[in-house]
Amino acid sequence: MAKRTQVVIVGAGPSGLLLGCLLDRAGIDNIIVERQTKDHVLARIRAGILEQTSVDLLTSAGAGARLAAEGIAHHAVNIAFDHKLVSVPLGATTNGKVVTAYGQTEVTLDLYNLRAAGGSQTIYSAGNVEIHDFDRDWPFIRFVNNGKAEEIACDLIAGCDGYHGVCRASIPDNAITTYGQVYPFGWLGLLADTPPVSTEVIYANNDRGFALCSMRSMTRSRYYIQCNPADNIERWSDDAFWDELRRRLPPETAEQLITGPSLEKSIAPLRSFVAEPMHFGRLLLAGDAAHVVPPTGAKGLNLAFSDIYYLHQAIESFFANNDIAALPHYSQQALARVWKTERFSWYLTNLTHRFNADPFEQKMKEAELDYITASPAGRLMMAENYVGLPL
Template identity: 45%
Template sequence: MPRTTVGIIGAGPAGLLLSHLLHQQGIDNVVLELRSRDYVERRQRAGILEQDTVDVLRESGAGERMDRHGLEHHGIELRFDRRSHRIDFPSLTGGRSVMVYAQTEVVKDLIARRQQDGGTVLFEAEALSVDGIETDRPSIRYRHEGAEHTLDCEIVVACDGFHGIGRRSVPDDLLTVTERTYPFSWLGILADVPPSCEELIYAHHERGFALHSMRSPEVSRLYLQVAPDDSTDNWPDERIWDELETRFAVDGDWTLRRGPITEKSITPMRSFVAEPMRHGRLFLAGDAAHIVPPTGAKGLNLAVADVTLLAQALTRYHAHRDESLLDAYSENALRRVWRAEHFSYTMTTLLHSDPADSDFDRALRLSHLRYVARSEAASASLAENYVGFKEN
């Protein structure tokens, strides 16, 4: 496999979707993925798709199973002060909504499409170096099935996540890195029990944040704010359910359903942006360039937005040798990235209890929550950012 037009590192949603979109435009490409196919298809991540993400999957022909099994949601529920407040998306955003459909399922759908179309996705292929990115003949050196190979490309796109080789291939002095670490983490669980709600519940409680989500009508996904150095060993199942019940409690008739917990994990909260998202013939997309705390449900959607822009830019380049959209990629992508960073930061600081909070801080947070619940303008701002803010 000596040469291709676009070499893509990473077979998460970003890399696979870019490969699919490029194939539809007649642009040959190869995807290299460090992990096995089984690992990639089981890797639990986001489950909320913005309207634009749903539209891209549908228009590209990769949304058939999503439309059969995804759960369209028209709002979220905020809980605090033992009261519930619904944010209605369609009425506040001109009819837009979100879809609950797990990242694992998006990945399965995209892998199936690439196989169906005869695409080249090499699993257990470790990218060792990205070379020549300041020339017009970059290459990726990789190891696959015990042997080293070199893939020559015209363009390299790194969709290989925060720890991948893509961003590390850019000299440190050419990247500006901005980041924030939050003083808490999320304990996340999957449980074989039908959801206790029809829409996501975001709960603020003096003991910490809680989120009730779902993966299907039979599987619930729930989260608890915990200390950053906490361990799942400290959280037996009964303690998790008791704490969730406490944080979701409202005055009225509502019951948290309990069931067998099949998975537990702890996720740190951080924000991270590396810019620019291009160096020579190397382009960064998704978590390779930016991380958001999951409170705003933006990570997967930002990755999709990145590669949608890149697919458009690469299509123009391939058809006309016009690099104008490639040159504008980083600036265009970062506008959306920073809007999502701000929204995710706002949701995170609004809903979590910071251990360092003073009484003044706690009173401000509750005042902000009450304002969102009572003001149509404040609710509309939250809604339009949640479903995906459109600049045009």
């Protein structure tokens, strides 16, 4: 007889692990099925800035102790246009809300440790994962585990399997609409064990292209420069990266830059993408499986977590009250926040990047920057979106 659980979660990234931990706390049985090895998942380097709502959610799940000790609050966001640096205060504009620098790698490790301590099952290295009968009342998944075919029957399937996963792709085309755009540039990122050049994030719009100075801790920095998405990473030595970054920063910032050997260097394409609805029968999509934002503004991980906030409530209501209407309601609630966050990520990407030689466009961006720094209403718009809209 096939194994059975209440919720099968496909994907052990941050969305899947956080959902599993919250369901554990609510006493709802769940099994996570992940395509990659545990070591691969725990080694992935991605996002690094958490909104207050994400910090609160991780804390309520029981995964907030190391974050509270090691996370670094950012009280402002800096934007430099052609070497002139301006700062938008966060806490002073939003009743004390800030963002916290804490790497996604650390978040994933904390959630992994919490789940391991609770004893719920995670199946890593699962091959050929398929989801079945999620348009009926008895969904199940099939996969290969240690060379053997296995099935798990369940009440609900949570598709937390990222942009390239199997869950969204299994929904019939006529039941889902997708929206999006691919940007004509990518980000070349470098991670180094060097002190960050600034204690607050700097977004730079320069005639050589965009640059971003961010951090994971007071001894680990993350920097990005706008590049051709088709560029070859082998072409970029560490020295070439540091030289180009310096040229895009205000001189007084560039002078402070401490360089060192890269721990990781990669090129990522930038896209905006939304699939709606995020619910089909007994399948619920969350995180990158349903939407992707360009990394400008650091919303990807935070948006995944706001989905999980709504999703765990919907699943609890489904089991407590036999409330089937909670499932489509989840999609509506999540999408309302998704679209506003997509808007902000798209807006900040357009504001800070150079990809159109039109001088009028650049003048519009300079006027926009003046507005968001000189006007209280402009500052509030920037700050409340940057710290994260309320749930």
